[in-house]
Amino acid sequence: MTTSADEGQFLNMLLKLINAKNTMEIGVFTGYSLLATALAIPDDGKILAMDINRENYDLGRPIIEKAGVAHKIDFREGPALPVLDQLVEDEKNHGSYDFIFVDADKDNYINYHKRLIDLVKVGGLIGYDNTLWNGSVVAPPDAPLRKYVRYYRDFVLELNKALAADPRIEICMLPVGDGITLCRRIK
Secondary structure, eight states: OOOOHHHHHHHHHHHHHTTOOEEEEEOOTTSHHHHHHHHHSOTTOEEEEEESOHHHHHHHHHHHHHTTOGGGEEEEESOHHHHHHHHHHSGGGTTOEEEEEEOSOGGGHHHHHHHHHHHEEEEEEEEEEOSSGGGGGGSOTTOOOOHHHHHHHHHHHHHHHHHHHOTTEEEEEEOSTTOEEEEEEOO
């Protein structure tokens, strides 16, 4: 379930290229992508990190602390949607994020996007992980797939279609890790 090493390195370089400072991560697991982000942003940069399971985050936390970047992270345990709803309610948060990375419950990706598009700045990026979903997004409908792959496949396909049709963003789907779709907000 962790972010692949190539994707972590890619995210780290990407964040440096766009000079990201205020970021968000939905779905932290043990914190590898969180560490890549924290190492890329400036010392006064911030990451709002959300996950439903603090125990997994705590497994990787000693590495984050050893790297000297724990002060950049505001970890919140629990579902992300209520936190996002609070952020969207306050208009001062609109357009305040440079980069947002989503690697969480695939069945909520569309719900996240509806909120995140207001929070990311024009010119900022949202990265959705697992958008190739084990290659299942191009497999025929009757292809033999593991149960969990088949279950989430339709949610990932729905997201991919919605992103392609969203006039507020430009997208780039990359075959890094299990697929990452970058969405650059243009409106």
